[in-house]
Amino acid sequence: EEQLVQSGGGLVQPGESLKLSCAASGFSLSGSDIHWVRQASGKGLEWIGRIKTKDENYVTAYISSVLGRFTLSRDDSKNTAFLKMDSLRTEDTAVYYCTRRPHPMSFDVWGQGTVVAVSS
Amino acid sequence: DIVMTQSPLSLPVTPGEPASISCRSSQSLLHGNGAYYLDWYVQKPGQPPQLVIHLTSNRASGVPDRFSGSRSGTDFTLKISRVEADDVGVYYCMQILQTPVTFGQGTRLEIK
Numbered sequence: 001e002e003q004l005v006q007s008g009g010g011l012v013q014p015g016e017s018l019k020l021s022c023a024a025s026g027f028s029l030s031g032s033d034i035h036w037v038r039q040a041s042g043k044g045l046e047w048i049g050r051i052k053t054k055d056e057n058y059v060t061a062y063i064s065s066v067l068g069r070f071t072l073s074r075d076d077s078k079n080t081a082f083l084k085m086d087s088l089r090t091e092d093t094a095v096y097y098c099t100r101r102p103h104p105m106s107f108d109v110w111g112q113g114t115v116v117a118v119s120s
Numbered sequence: 121d122i123v124m125t126q127s128p129l130s131l132p133v134t135p136g137e138p139a140s141i142s143c144r145s146s147q148s149l150l151h152g153n154g155a156y157y158l159d160w161y162v163q164k165p166g167q168p169p170q171l172v173i174h175l176t177s178n179r180a181s182g183v184p185d186r187f188s189g190s191r192s193g194t195d196f197t198l199k200i201s202r203v204e205a206d207d208v209g210v211y212y213c214m215q216i217l218q219t220p221v222t223f224g225q226g227t228r229l230e231i232k
């Protein structure tokens with residue numbers, strides 16, 4: 001079974017950092033763009049960024065509200081993608097999902113989600 | 121950024137009856153390859169979203185043929201021919217033509 005298994009969430013104070021992991025199981029991560037989506041409690045889905053494959057030079061894109069604070073990376077040899085979050089704000093509190101996009105398909109496999117809570 | 125606007129936001133449906141959700145994009149979602157880059161996802165309580173329809177009208181693997189997607193201009197529609205109890209959840213349209221990828225607000229489908 002193809003799965004994305006997430007880890008690394010938790011409770012932090014404003015200004016602190018967290019690094020989320022997204023490990024692929026049952027398939028090779030190297031063939032897919034990896035996107036990250038978050039969802040604040042009771043709210044809708046918000047795309048936050050994506051990292052392309054090696055063939056596309058691992059190009060990244062982010063929403064403006066996280067640009068300069070969040071960094072996407074991947075280690076295809078470990079079949080894992082990462083979301084490093086710095087200078088966290090209370091408004092970053094959400095469930096964070098990773099998902100794959102194997103062209104030309106869309107987001108067909110999702111991680112289980114991990115909770116990030118930013119509070120003093 | 122491309123704005124996605126869904127309607128209705130709440131949709132109570134009697135089992136066996138049809139349902140329709142609309143999604144309008146603020147600009148064309150036509151890609152250079154001729155496809156319209158609009159997907160539909162459903163999120164069931166306590167679960168991550170799951171793909172229902174990709175590229176406007178293609179059902180994802182395992183999705184029953186009660187579900188269909190269509191387009192007219194910048195208006196996209198998800199139809200369920202006969203709603204079943206398991207269809208409850210929040211349905212989102214999403215454009216993936218360009219970054220930032222953007223979602224509609226979501227439509228909560230519930231059973232009457």
